[in-house]
Amino acid sequence: MTARIAVLQLPGVNCETETAWAIERAGLAAEVFRWTRPARELRDFQGYVLPGGFSYQDRVRAGALAAKSPLVEVVAEESERGKPVLGICNGAQVLVEAGLVPGGGGVELALARNRMERRTGYYARWIRVRVEPSPCVFTHALEPGRVLPLPMAHGEGRFTGAPGRMAALVRAGQAPLRYCDAAGGVATAFPDLPNGAEESAAAVCNARGNVLAIMPHPERALERGTVARSIRGAWHGPLRGGPTASGPGAVLFAGLQRHLVEA
């Protein structure tokens, strides 16, 4: 039976359609689950994705109100049973504000306003991330060091925490994707490091690896033809399989599918 994945649509979320398509493309069944439904119905799903957007208009703080919603409470409970959870951009902000990443019960991180050279505010561009050794179920089948071009688009994407906390998460394999330069070296400055994230973290997972908060948008890089010419790298070339062949963002959804088949 095909695993069912709930794509949570809270008010203000605006990436649910392409996220559902990304899941379907990976061979899973996706269903957009709106906030008006009873939260308990979420328990019938085998995994969850919190897509991008501006849940609750980013009122109070990005992700802060959604993190207290009954839907996210159920997702938190189900994640403790090992079900996979992926939060993309605003979804990542929700997972951080809810304490699902890095996990452990408390809120240990923030996604702070971008810190950029001669710029403030919202920033959108294609960037590169490097796969790190990690127990993360979405990336663990990928070879460490592999570089993926992905689009990012956010104003608050700078992972930060208590002094030394992000470094400890990197050592523990809980930063499965880090911003990098064209040669695959960890990014140290803008624009390769687009938001000033500590330890150049583009994504953080929990210790078990089943919950991932990622700031770039893999669902916007499902096909090779969508990848910006300026950044294609290994994805450049004659577009084997044509422009609709699997793109760099698809590998994360394939990781989800592989995990659910193995589970």
Added chain:
Amino acid sequence: MTGATTVSLAQAWIALRADDPDAVSALLVARASLGAGRALAELRRWRLIELAGSRLDRDAIAGHLHGSTQFYNPHKEHCVVRVTDADPLPAPGLAYAVVWERDGDRRAAAERWWRHETGETVEVHEAHVWGAAFAPGTAADVAMDELVRVRDARHGLLCNPWSQASATGPRQLPWIGAPGGER
């Protein structure tokens, strides 16, 4: 204080003329999800701008704040200017908390505008002030602390301490970066 007296620090409390959506949502979520929220009777929010270093008087400062698009829109917001601790707060009797972004509270564009218009070099800082009223018998300062600082899904809402700083309780000017908070 007379309008002709120059000041070194001015506070602008800016609020929507309509209900503030952030405050309405925060009130509902706090009541539904947080222990400290159950006793909440009222929650209001202001944008707080502090302007340090001006030698202009209160009326001139208020005029520049009103006349520029850098600070507020008088068609949909109103502004109360305070220049001393004795000036009344916009809503007396509430428990207050001020929340600002760590190393991100400066308003560079507003500073440039002020220099261009007045010739003065000032610092402009921005934060949010939350004002809360609690049910009778509630220790308001304790409840406000619980409401502000996020610890986990059940505790805190208004300030994520890993990216923001906050201060609660009575204080003297300036409020942003005041003792009890951090910059």
